Amino acid sequence: MARAATTADAFNAVAEPRRRQILDALAGGERPVNDLVRILGVGQPQVSKHLRVLREVDAVVVRDEGRQRLYRLNGRALRPIYDWVKTYERSWSERFDQLDVVLDELKQEEEGDGSDE
Amino acid sequence: MARAATTADAFNAVAEPRRRQILDALAGGERPVNDLVRILGVGQPQVSKHLRVLREVDAVVVRDEGRQRLYRLNGRALRPIYDWVKTYERSWSERFDQLDVVLDELKQEEEGDGSDE
DNA sequence: GAAACATATACCTATATAGGAATATGTCAA
DNA sequence: TTGACATATTCCTATATAGGTATATGTTTC
Incomplete structure (x- = not known):
């Protein structure tokens, strides 16, 4: 292909x-x-x-x-491009580095789902 | 090429x-x-x-x-993708949606006037 | 109608895939 | 060492360009 x-x-x-x-x-x-x-x-x-x-x-x-x-x-x-890429903004935003950890934890709790698999 | x-x-x-x-x-x-x-x-x-x-x-x-x-x-x-695309965000922001409607209407008037496809 | 202008399309070639299959490389365990 | 496991690479093929050149389509003016 x-x-x-x-x-x-x-x-x-x-x-x-x-x-x-x-x-x-x-x-x-x-x-x-x-x-x-x-x-x-x-x-x-x-x-x-x-x-x-x-x-x-x-x-x-x-x-x-x-x-x-x-x-x-x-x-x-x-817009689809913007919407997709903006979720990665925090990856390079120094300010959010700390927040990332917290958000990840919250996300895992909400999903209530084992992260592996 | x-x-x-x-x-x-x-x-x-x-x-x-x-x-x-x-x-x-x-x-x-x-x-x-x-x-x-x-x-x-x-x-x-x-x-x-x-x-x-x-x-x-x-x-x-x-x-x-x-x-x-x-x-x-x-x-x-x-980031280069984000930086490039974010300048277009206002194109679809609420405020410009109104303007778009007006522009589209003007366009249709002009096109629908006198000539068929 | 003819010529000038504005734009789109057709045809050509070189090139870079994306996926599939087979195989190579590297790592761990017994 | 041998075998199982994890990942990367090689080889193959069909396909989709991007640019260049020539040409077709459509519009305006004379």
């Missing part, structure tokens, strides 16, 4: 740095494809292809305006 | 659901490989290979103990 499709979910879609660059550029507001081509400094077909991937995971929305196509960010598509 | 290596950075490493599962399992504490094999329900070589990827991006740390190898989570490796 090969790796999952980039369009499988937001995690796969944003694994590509250029696609994160595109989203960052769109954070400033709606933009036509050519703007992104200039900002990224890569070919137009490449940008269009990245935009297609982002569209398939709903990370961007497109709107026609004359001969241009204006792309807009849809940050909500990134 | 092919896609970037899964070991290129944390973004690529956690794009694979099984690797996120492994990290989630390790969030509960240090575990030997066999535990993860049971939890994930996949073959042992597969788990070892996923662990190798996670090790290369420093998302896990390994420690020898007898014939077992105990893996431990290193959440700090996920």
Whole structure:
């Protein structure tokens, strides 16, 4: 089997740095494809292809305006990533190092379940 | 060119659901490989290979103990992901949900006006 | 209609998997 | 040493890119 499709979910879609660059550029507001081509400094077909991937995971929305196509960010598509990764925040937050021990203990009590198996 | 290596950075490493599962399992504490094999329900070589990827991006740390190898989570490796995605949080926060509705309405008016798909 | 412009798609190639099977490496026990 | 156990690595294959180039589609202007 090969790796999952980039369009499988937001995690796969944003694994590509250029696609994160595109989203960052769109954070400033709606933009036509050519703007992104200039900002990224890569070919137009490449940008269009990245935009297609982002569209398939709903990370961007497109709107026609004359001969241009204006792309807009849809940050909500990134929420699963945020939700998943934020639970790990305490891992590096010095402040919570002490709290971790307590929380782990409470969690084990609540679950009332042997931790092994 | 092919896609970037899964070991290129944390973004690529956690794009694979099984690797996120492994990290989630390790969030509960240090575990030997066999535990993860049971939890994930996949073959042992597969788990070892996923662990190798996670090790290369420093998302896990390994420690020898007898014939077992105990893996431990290193959440700090996920910080770049958190830092990147958290800037998009306001996209879906309550306050901006209202704005989204307005924008969507404006968009529909424009699109539904005069032209059919 | 023709030309210019904006964007999307098709086709190509090199490459990096993810999983499965078989095997290698390392450790403990008798 | 031999055997059982725990884990890592190797080899294999099918598949999904990402970028480059050429081309198709759609829009505006003349």
